[in-house]
Amino acid sequence: KEDNNVVVDNVKNHALMPFVQLRNASSPERMFEAYLEANTEYIDWWYKNGDSGKQHYAVSYVD
Template sequence: MPEQDFFKYDPGVKNEVEYLTNAYREYTSGYATSIIRSTSEMLFEKYCEAKDDIEWIYKNGDTGKQYFSIVYIDGLQHQWLFYADYIVKKKDGSIWVIETKGGEARGQDKNIDIQIENKFNAFKKYAQAKNLNWGFVRDKDDELYINNTVFAEDMADDSWKPLSEKF
């Protein structure tokens, strides 16, 4: 985790509050609005802020060697880097690495990442090799669900569990 970082900020944010669980001081809700974050990212940050068992949450960067990344292989056997969205330390000492993806709304898939399955499988393999807590998190009807077992695009699949059950 970089000692300091720069985040996009929404100057039009209303009712700005500091997110005390964020790894950086003075990180506020102005860094986590719909102009800057996806719905699943906003919901995840709010979820962590409301939980008593979270020591800190770090929003990972999208590109650059200073950020945590995992190699995945696409259908043409090319290697790419995938940057998981969040690293979270819980008060029990466990570290979780979380990737958020678009969920479902009105029965329609909101995921726009065509490499989601390749990333999921690479993440799973990496996490197993490193004995790491991990999961893909998606939103459905303003609730968050986590999957770290078998990839399934359909959120009705039993592999998607309410976040509060596993995290």
């Protein structure tokens, strides 16, 4: 439902723009997204799809 989501403007490295977040996203989820955005020198992009669980995140990396 559209009113359950909000566009978050301060997210710049999400793979899909604009970044749309659930209004009732958990604190750990919001904190992790802030962490990803605060580390853009190490993270080119990240992706979140789905409403809960670590299986819905994608972060590309080179080992």
